[in-house]
Amino acid sequence: MPRDSHQRRRYALVGAGARAEMFVRSLVLDHRATAELVAFADVNQARMDAHNAWLEELGVDAVATYPAREFGTMLEKERVDVVLVTTMDRVHDEYIVAALKAGCDVVTEKPMTVDVPRCERILDAVAGTGRQVSVAFNYRYNPLHEKVRQVLGEGAIGEVGSVHFEWLLDVRHGADYFRRWHRDKANSGGLMVHKASHHFDLVNWWLDAAPVEVFASGRLFFYGEQGRRHGYARDYDRAHGSSAAAGDPFALQMASHPRLRALYLEAEAEDGYHRDRNVFAPGVTIEDDMAVLARYSTGATMTYHLTAYAPWEGYRVMFNGSRGRLELEVVESDFVSPYAAGELKGAALHGVQAAVEEGWTKLTLRPFWEQPRSVPVSGYTRGGHGGADARMTAVLFGDEPDPMGRGATARDGALALLTGLAANRSFETGLPVRVADLLTIP
Numbered sequence: 001m002p003r004d005s006h007q008r009r010r011y012a013l014v015g016a017g018a019r020a021e022m023f024v025r026s027l028v029l030d031h032r033a034t035a036e037l038v039a040f041a042d043v044n045q046a047r048m049d050a051h052n053a054w055l056e057e058l059g060v061d062a063v064a065t066y067p068a069r070e071f072g073t074m075l076e077k078e079r080v081d082v083v084l085v086t087t088m089d090r091v092h093d094e095y096i097v098a099a100l101k102a103g104c105d106v107v108t109e110k111p112m113t114v115d116v117p118r119c120e121r122i123l124d125a126v127a128g129t130g131r132q133v134s135v136a137f138n139y140r141y142n143p144l145h146e147k148v149r150q151v152l153g154e155g156a157i158g159e160v161g162s163v164h165f166e167w168l169l170d171v172r173h174g175a176d177y178f179r180r181w182h183r184d185k186a187n188s189g190g191l192m193v194h195k196a197s198h199h200f201d202l203v204n205w206w207l208d209a210a211p212v213e214v215f216a217s218g219r220l221f222f223y224g225e226q227g228r229r230h231g232y233a234r235d236y237d238r239a240h241g242s243s244a245a246a247g248d249p250f251a252l253q254m255a256s257h258p259r260l261r262a263l264y265l266e267a268e269a270e271d272g273y274h275r276d277r278n279v280f281a282p283g284v285t286i287e288d289d290m291a292v293l294a295r296y297s298t299g300a301t302m303t304y305h306l307t308a309y310a311p312w313e314g315y316r317v318m319f320n321g322s323r324g325r326l327e328l329e330v331v332e333s334d335f336v337s338p339y340a341a342g343e344l345k346g347a348a349l350h351g352v353q354a355a356v357e358e359g360w361t362k363l364t365l366r367p368f369w370e371q372p373r374s375v376p377v378s379g380y381t382r383g384g385h386g387g388a389d390a391r392m393t394a395v396l397f398g399d400e401p402d403p404m405g406r407g408a409t410a411r412d413g414a415l416a417l418l419t420g421l422a423a424n425r426s427f428e429t430g431l432p433v434r435v436a437d438l439l440t441i442p
Helices: 020-030 045-057 068-077 089-101 116-129 143-153 196-207 224-230 258-263 265-271 388-396 410-429
Strands: 009-014 035-042 064-067 082-085 105-109 133-136 160-170 211-219 289-296 301-310 313-321 324-333 360-367
Touching: 009 020, 009 068, 020 035, 020 045, 020 388, 035 045, 035 068, 045 064, 045 258, 045 265, 064 068, 068 089, 082 089, 089 105, 089 116, 116 410, 133 388, 133 410, 143 196, 143 313, 143 324, 143 360, 143 388, 160 196, 196 289, 196 301, 196 410, 211 410, 258 265, 289 410
Parallel strands: 009 035, 009 082, 035 064, 082 105, 105 133, 160 301
Antiparallel strands: 160 313, 211 289, 289 301, 313 324, 324 360
16 A cells, blocks of 8 residues: 655545644645645544535645545545544544554544553554554644753753643633533543643653653542532533523634534534533533642653643743753733633634733743853744644655654654553552553553
8 A cells, every 4th residue: 555655645534523624734735745635534424524615715626535434445445545533532543553454654633542452452553564653742843842852952951850840721722621522531531641641742752751650639620510619600501502601701602613613513413413512511521630740761750730720821841950940931821811711722813802812931941050041942933832733744744854753653652641541540549550550661
């Protein structure tokens, strides 16, 4: 199935949800010289039709569509070289393994999968087929994060002894994980896996280390049925068509979002999936407030906290070393405006509504016995995950060199996953968890 290196590689995408659009646009607009999108596969025809309609709006021909059950047929008939996996997390392994065994390479959204048995299946398939799995850890490509790796690698703070990492999801972005399939841990692995795998991967990459032991505590504090004691809950199951959801800052009004309306509201008749669940409705099985203490192969430790109900969005990372300290602060939005409360992160706002929320970044080096100094960073933008999406797809789909080793392999995906899985196990047992007791990775 591999093609001549001078030919464009043929890509197919499985999982035609909202995240697929970034990959699709990149393939057909930015990397036409090296890549060709040839097919979609999904459990829902309406979603594939929506993506094809958007392709035609871009002046690009629609591609073939296949029901997900005909995934294997698609690979053979369309002579696919690379599969893009952007499905629900818990089925990533099904498509990754099938694609590898069919002779394809794979690019998968993070997390690579959601549990140890699925992870083992993927690693075994990589070893058995010799094909490649790339995990789309786009935050490695953020110019701020590249600069952190460079500064640490140059030894500016000496040997790293500890890391403190705090990530805040605001009440717009954080709430969205509690409206959709992510709210069920069986689907997503919880935020320790679905969201924090980004962050755990960054620490692995920054430190050039692997997690050894994890102790963690997490709970559902704010969303789900906890909303009643905090005074936020309203009585409705989903927002669309509900008078009780009118004016609720936690309700997502899909009918006013053309893309969400096409992908989800108008697609409901096929699979019954509701994208706009009440974030305070029963049935949430993931945590929204999580604390982690991890020890790494280098001896360094990390304290990490993820809050999914914050008033502002951003993160702080502090590295303590034998020669000083490096501090990164990123404010993506300093508050959630009333106009934006029912929007999605990154949704288009206009005029004064878009301008009221502000953000900034600051990277500070504090050597021993010297004045602290700001570290300049070029290339950072407010959109596209700090410019990371475009930089990542240039490596994945184009010919962009990667001297910093930003590309993440299946092994990297497994190591990031294991920190979150160990944290989940520790939530359950109240005890430290040795990563090697879950899965040994050479």
